[in-house]
Amino acid sequence: MVDILTDDHREMVELLGEVQRTADASRRRALTDTVIAEVMRHAVAEERYVYPAVEEKVPDGPRKVAHDKEEHQEIVELMKAIEDLDAAGPEFMERVKELDAELRHHAHDEETRQFPELRAHLSTDELSALGSKVEMAKKLAPTRPHPNAPHSELFHKTLGPGVGLVDRLRDALTGRHTG
Numbered sequence: 514m515v516d517i518l519t520d521d522h523r524e525m526v527e528l529l530g531e532v533q534r535t536a537d538a539s540r541r542r543a544l545t546d547t548v549i550a551e552v553m554r555h556a557v558a559e560e561r562y563v564y565p566a567v568e569e570k571v572p573d574g575p576r577k578v579a580h581d582k583e584e585h586q587e588i589v590e591l592m593k594a595i596e597d598l599d600a601a602g603p604e605f606m607e608r609v610k611e612l613d614a615e616l617r618h619h620a621h622d623e624e625t626r627q628f629p630e631l632r633a634h635l636s637t638d639e640l641s642a643l644g645s646k647v648e649m650a651k652k653l654a655p656t657r658p659h660p661n662a663p664h665s666e667l668f669h670k671t672l673g674p675g676v677g678l679v680d681r682l683r684d685a686l687t688g689r690h691t692g
């Protein structure tokens with residue numbers, strides 16, 4: 514479980530780095546939508562499977578999870594701001610940099626604090642069962658475009674890029690349907 518989530522963190526940070534190195538606005542938009550989709554898949558899987566285990570098994574778990582969920586919410590708000598912005602405009606990259614910083618901070622917290630605590634308080638079997646659930650949750654999630662094929666037809670047919678993406682992803686991921 515720890516390996517899967519740590520790999521996700523690396524991938525998000527790498528993709529955001531690529532966004533910041535990309536001059537072409539439409540490719541930047543597509544890469545950013547890919548990051549947003551990745552982050553939502555990851556966050557929904559964590560909140561559904563990993564955080565409840567922290568609440569139950571880790572000392573002071575509920576308080577720690579409340580903090581982590583607050584950070585998720587900040588990240589979600591930032592992604593919502595980004596989805597509304599023109600990828601060619603001046604504010605876009607500033608917001609992307611903020612997202613980069615928040616994601617690194619949150620991932621670092623989890624890797625240095627939460628994961629070692631889970632390792633300490635869950636059995637190997639419990640950890641690998643959690644890993645399978647996280648994997649499954651990610652497979653059920655809508656297809657995302659591969660970073661090198663940013664205009665993946667399936668992804669955009671399923672969800673479409675841009676405005677409302679965060680909410681639509683969350684609905685698709687949680688099986689919640691809005692009007």
Ligand SMILES: [Fe+2]
Pocket residue numbers: 556559581585619623
């Ligand atoms: Fe998280």
Ligand SMILES: [Fe+2]
Pocket residue numbers: 518522555559620623
């Ligand atoms: Fe995470």
